[in-house]
Amino acid sequence: MYTMKTNLLIVLFTAVISGNQIFAVEMNWTQWRGPNRDGVVTGKIWPNDLKATHLAPKWRVELGSSYSGPIMDGDTVYVTESSGENEVVRALDRTNGKERWRHTWVGKMSVPFFAAKNGSWIRSTPALANGKLFVAGMKDHLLCIDIKTGKRLWEINFPKEHKTPIPSFGCVCSPMVDDKYVYMQAGAAFCKIEQETGKMVWQSMKDKGGMYGSAFASPVFATLRDKEQILVQSRTELAGVDIDSGGILWRQPVKAFRGMNILTPLPYKNGIYTSAYGGRSHFFEIKRDQQSWKATEQWENKGQAYMCSPILFEDHVYLHLRNQRFACYNLKTGEEAWVSDERFGKYMSLVRQGNKILGLDQNGMLYLINATPEKLVIMDSKKISNQETWAHLAVSEGQVAIRELKAIALYDWKASVIVP
Secondary structure, three states, rough: OOOOHHHHHHHHHHOOOOEEEEEOOOOOOOOOOOOOOOEEEOOOOOOOOOOOOOEEEOOOOOOOOEOOOEEEOOOOOEEEEEEEEEEEEEEOOOOOOOEEEEEEEEEEOOHHHHHHHHHHOOOOOOOOOOOOEEEEEEEEEEEEOOOOOOOOEEEEEHHHHOOOOOOOOOOOOOOOOOOOOOEEEEEOOEEEOOOOOOOOEEEEOOOOOOOOOOOOOOOEEEEEEOOEEEEEEEEEEEEEEEOOOEEEEEEEEEOHHHHOOOOOOOEEEOHHHHHEOOOOEEEEEEEEEOOOEEEEEEEOOOOOOOOOOEEEEEEEEEEEEOOOOOEEOOOOOEEEEEEEEEEEEOOOEEEEEEEEEEEEOOOOEEEEEEEOOOOOEEEEEEEEOOOOOOOOOEEEOOOEEEEOOOOEEEEEEEOOOOEE
């Protein structure tokens, strides 16, 4: 199976010769949490601070509100916005921020309860593959757009075509792509769709949709017990899904307040780390014999996530918690390495290169963190925006894209050599 993961690794390890060393080529930020959906980038070594000599503004464009993160290819930044009754995706020139095209569709809706105080803006981060942009609107529409022209190639209106309710909190899942397909939690199910035609290949993990179905989390590829599969976290459970058939290999309930399983699960060796709002942190080991698969909880601890998807580095997981503290846990044992005394914003998105983590919190603060299990080490911090910054930051080819609530800003992130 030639999946996104194998495809990206082939490109990622294309060699660049420098003296006697071979270095990894940095890839573009083409989907949720980057090319491998793990928040990890390679390329030129990051600086040790956030001074203007290293992190320099390139351009900034005002937009309508959005919570979805920007994505980037070699010459374009793609960004969404909510505008009146409509939702919009724009293609901006990476050099100067000038608009190349925009595509608009009707998509306004209002989210209920406590979610309403943060606004009803578009949430899903687009994905890019094979000259096509895949973007999901709040009302459970998936659009495929030609990246050169901005024209719509196809659309799936899940409520209309599949007779499913509109998600009460809007479509939140960010589409995942490989070389031929797009994978999406939409239409009260997990779906595999042909990129070229929009044809549904299969649906799996069906639920009731609406208020208590309709997933918040986004999927990721993982190889467990020598089998590549898709990790899918619904409102109530974590599962391994067969890529070819959509069959469920194994499943494990995950308790959360009102089904608020939000983060992207983290594969580690032959297991998975996850954490839930109103729940706890868990590590499940996946076991396999000739006839069956099974998930077994290896440990749990009191760490309670909110929306931050975790970062892996050297057998430890780093993440921002519901209590607004930053934490590090030993993935082998579940032991707390440390939890910060300092509190940050309500949310933080994370990107790692080597032992350095860039963290953007909801208050517009950018942090450069040294990933060490000894203690929280903030190498530098900088107020990057006076607006809220709920969207995931993007890092690609020596640049950082920051989606402010009502703007997009691109920074040159200067460095010198290449990291393997």
